[in-house]
Amino acid sequence: MKTKLIKVHPEDNVAVALSDLKAGETVTFEGNDIRIVSDTKAKHKIALTGLKTGDQILMYGVLVGKANETIPEGGLLTTENVKHQSGKVSGKTETTSWKAPDVSKWKDRTFMGYQREDGQVGTANVWLFFPLVFCENRNIELLKDVFDKELSYYKTNNQRRLLRSLISGQTESPVTEEEDHRPGIFENIDVRFITHQGGCGGIRQDSVTLARLLAGYVNNPNVAGATVLSLGCQNLQIDIFRDAVNTINPDLKKPILIYEQQKMGTVEEMLNTIIRESFEAIREADKIKRVPAPLSKLKVGLECGGSDGFSGISANPALGYASDLLAALGGSPILSEFPELCGVEQELVNRCTDPSDADKFLSLMKAYEKSAIDAGSGFDMNPSPGNIRDGLITDAMKSAGAAKKGGTSPVNAVLDYTEYVTKPGLNLLCTPGNDVESTTGLAGSGANVIVFTTGLGTPTGNPVTPVVKVSSNTELVQKMPDIIDVDTGAVIRGEKSIEEMGEEILEYIIRVAGGEEKTKAMQLDQNDFIPWKRGVSL
Structure with a gap:
């Protein structure tokens, strides 16, 4: 007979329905016949014993709530009859022991990763573009449009086909061979872009935290290098970002290209410079190959x-x-x-x-x-x-x-x-x-x-x-x-x-x-x- 209930921990006083249960049906569980009080959908919980108001509800062997009202055996737990409650913790009460699982069949296994100079190993090889402040989001989006269309393999998807057909009034719109078969330029590097709404206008602590987060992305072993855009007058100054990078990894050798718009003249001049210099750096990063690395x-x-x-x-x-x-x-x-x-x-x-x-x-x-x-x-x-x-x-x-x-x-x-x-x-x-x-x-x-x-x-x-x-x-x-x-x-x-x-x-x-x-x-x-x-x- 297929099991209809499961109890996660021996001390639990509730069980999880593994399939939909009907009101009035009787379910045999752990040697007891439990009458289901109301329709219960799979994944929901029923009481294994009658619970009075204030009684503790245990699941996974820990306190997960208390009864807000009387819940009969076989009764469905709901937001109306159960209130959140958790155990109080003041400090360490014991030192737990751990028996590690047998990993003998994996101990000599490797994966093909990207070895970085600091000893970390990437599972991907990404050149990352990001701004230090939201004012540069538009420029990041402009760069994304240029790089995505010129560097990446792309294929016209069903949504573009649909829109094209709606515009033309035809049931189908032709797809050119170039659109469906254009190869990528690089083999070993992906170019990614992120934007955000921070870097200025909030409290200074938010900008410092954002700097640490972005520094962590640069230090992530999956990142080969980065192009960073700054406006110039924002809270998250370039030196704050550089300090954050240095704190995480004072010997970081990855290339980081930083551009400050208020020192560079027109948008077109700045973008042209960024594209030229970033392309050369991306070309170098593409030379990095996967090598075996331990798990x-x-x-x-x-x-x-x-x-x-x-x-x-x-x-x-x-x-x-x-x-x-x-x-x-x-x-x-x-x-x-x-x-x-x-x-x-x-x-x-x-x-x-x-x-x-x-x-x-x-x-x-x-x-x-x-x-x-x-x-x-x-x-x-x-x-x-x-x-x-x-x-x-x-x-x-x-x-x-x-x-x-x-x-x-x-x-x-x-x-x-x-x-x-x-x-x-x-x-x-x-x-x-x-x-x-x-x-x-x-x-x-x-x-x-x-x-x-x-x-x-x-x-x-x-x-x-x-x-x-x-x-x-x-x-x-x-x-x-x-x-x-x-x-x-x-x-x-x-x-x-x-x-x-x-x-x-x-x-x-x-x-x-x-x-x-x-x-x-x-x-x-x-x-x-x-x-x-x-x-x-x-």
Whole structure:
């Protein structure tokens, strides 16, 4: 008989519906017959025992909420009868032990990467254009139009064909051979462009933080060099950016071309100079070839977005096992999204190898939550309408599942936003839960691959770092096959174990890192970049 419920942890008093349940039907679970009180959609939770008002609700073995009213056995948990609640943490209570998984079949494996002079290894080779201030966004867009059309392979897509046919009044519009078959100019370099709304007009601290983020992008091993545009009078001065680069890597040898418009005359003169000099630098960067590199050179960002009630059962634990494999191999998995670690702080604190990191983690969490409360919000406001519709009804419930991406390995470093990853093993990076702000931060802290789990679907990508999409359920893959790379729905169906799916994810990461696979986000040319202004962003 197909299992209809799953309990994640032995101490849990709720279970997740694996398929739609009808009111009045009886489900046998763990030797007990449970009568379903009301229609329950797959991914939602039911009470395994009767709960009184104020009773604690446990899932993943941690406190994820309390009953707001009486909930009978077999009753559906909703935002009306459950309120967010999480455990209180004051410090480290124990030192947890870890048995590393067997990685013998990967220990001699390599990926084909781009070796940088500082010892980092890129999974991509990108020349990056960006402004220090939003006033230069238009010039960045002008340069993007020129370089995209002249350097890149491009193919007329269905949307251009549709618009062309509407303009001409014909059912089909002819496509020239040049449009469909024009080759790229360079073989080993991609040229990418980012814009933003910062650099001036806000508080000075925002500009300094933006400088550190952009410096992290330049230092990212996937970046070969950069062209940087400055207006001249903005808060984010060139020397602030240079200081930020020097702080991250005082011996950086990558070429950085910087242009200040207020010193260069007309726009046309400036753009002509930028194009000439950047083209020569890009031509040199194209000479860099992929070479074998050990898996310990992988820094993998762990991200989730558009999560559903299955994310914490299939995709996130499977990614967590891949994270443990990578940590055991000497690589650096990076767990982000601090609002989605609310409720699991004690476990993470106990996993910190350095007591100062445990203190830093709690300090960052408390400061972040206080800023949210001061703005009239709080971590309890984190679940999105889509999360709630698919069974994630409290932030602690969402967090307990989201934290599974980090596996079980020791926490070797805790980093604030824009701090750069330098230690092997699991790193915790303070970012918001906002998908793009978080992936933007992961790349800025050195991630050379990002793995992004989702249950509802999201097209997010990054301009310098490949983003691998992992689906929690097969239905999403069938509905949105153009954005999903790996399907973990087999875990929900009981066809594969968490460990088997984790190994599949690691193998896919290795292929992406070596240029053997292009992720769906790369194929869609999805290059999202949103810096986090250190105000409240959930």
